[in-house]
Ligand code: FAD
């Protein structure tokens with residue numbers, strides 16, 4: 001073995017690289033192995049970052065097209081230059097992935113570019129991207145190999161016409177007709193991007209509601225808004241096949257509950273039906289690391305697998321498949337390895353959908369509280385009554401706060417509105433400190449800001465909303 005490390009991390013995404021940084025800070029001799037050419041994982045390369053760059057640019061375009069005139073701004077000759085839009089997206093990705101490489105150096109983490117495989121207890125073989133192999137020793141191995149898109153049997157992804165998130169973020173032309181399979185986060189975010197740029201977008205969803213996991217009221221109201229923006233939804237529908245013709249795709253669909261088949265034309269189809277852990281070629285079986293039927297690595301409390309010295313974090317273990325959850329896992333596992341008390345509170349991982357308006361929530365939704373038999377009070381405030389939202393002409397949506405009926409502790413907050421992805425941070429802090437709705441209601445918030453809607457909703461829990 002060329003070298004032995006305190007910690008060898010396999011996978012350089014948000015889970016892996018944040019784990020590496022924390023290990024470095026804690027003085028552990030650390031290596032990170034990543035098979036992509038750049039660090040940053042799904043998130044930086046083909047996920048969070050490029051999608052947000054396109055969402056931002058397309059939102060500006062849509063605003064210039066639809067909203068500027070009403071604010072007294074006249075624009076002529078407005079057009080999309082897709083090549084440039086993609087280039088600015090690539091620029092953001094490049095800057096950030098290079099930033100991660102810099103952080104590895106800064107924290108004295110050795111970066112191996114190659115595919116890692118566990119070949120024995122405490123031993124990892126690296127198939128180097130540059131050719132050849134190298135074996136390293138590891139007192140601790142952290143598996144942070146992330147996830148890959150799920151797909152449907154019989155449908156072959158070519159990343160040009162039938163694409164996953166990877167292809168969807170790099171289309172060379174704006175498709176005339178775009179079909180998305182799945183009305184989850186990717187369906188709504190990518191559907192928004194391409195619809196704003198001019199595609200006719202149809203989203204096919206198996207269930208009868210969009211955004212499973214979101215509060216039902218938010219799901220219903222946001223669907224109406226997205227429909228107004230031009231997205232078409234086919235709910236309770238499943239895709240049974242896609243035929244590739246020379247110039248178009250024929251998508252076969254039928255009602256989820258059974259019924260007549262129908263065919264829809266599309267130029268591009270985006271598969272967005274969820275993700276599954278990626279552990280191919282990792283050698284888990286060699287040392288007997290346990291996985292469940294869905295391929296999720298089994299971890300006991302605190303990221304330990306069933307094999308001593310092997311830990312697992314991020315998308316390849318249970319929990320929400322989100323970058324900030326993977327990051328928190330990464331820091332916590334580093335602290336545990338260093339003998340400290342690493343911990344993540346999975347009840348307080350926020351979710352944000354970066355559509356326009358955004359959707360954000362943390363904690364329990366109404367259905368979850370009802371199912372658990374917990375009595376709660378509700379405070380709600382619409383952005384229509386918020387002064388800043390009115391100045392900005394961005395009045396869609398609301399804030400809803402759910403608090404324990406007896407103790408007043410905030411149990412969940414659900415928001416639909418422009419900028420709520422930023423506002424949710426306030427609630428995460430409040431909930432970390434077990435705040436009551438009254439704590440938030442009596443906290444001074446700057447005027448005029450969107451955050452005042454949170455305060456007014458909190459006042460509403462006790463029935464004293466003042467500005468409505
Ligand atoms: P990953 O980021 O998947 O990283 C794992 C890395 O391990 C990969 O780079 C892979 O190449 C590498 N790897 C795998 N096996 C090996 C091996 N054997 N050897 C070496 N390297 C290996 N989350 C959010 O919180 N906010 C968002 O806005 C958001 N947007 C998203 C948009 C899209 C389109 C997608 C697809 C996902 C989005 N996500 C978002 C989810 C987020 O990207 C993931 O939750 C996050 O990347 C998980 O981090 P991870 O470190 O567990 O895994």
Ligand code: NAI
Pocket residue numbers: 152181182183184185186187189204205206207210211212237238239271272273274275320321322351352353354
């Ligand atoms: P998702 O789980 O959010 O949504 C998948 C949708 O597809 C669900 O509504 C599901 O009911 C539907 N579906 C499943 N099988 C189907 C079928 N056969 N036919 C029709 N519909 C079907 O998954 P998605 O959108 O692929 O995203 C994957 C993950 O990536 C997310 O769960 C999330 O963890 C992460 N992500 C996070 C983002 C964010 O935080 N803003 C943005 C994008 C992705």
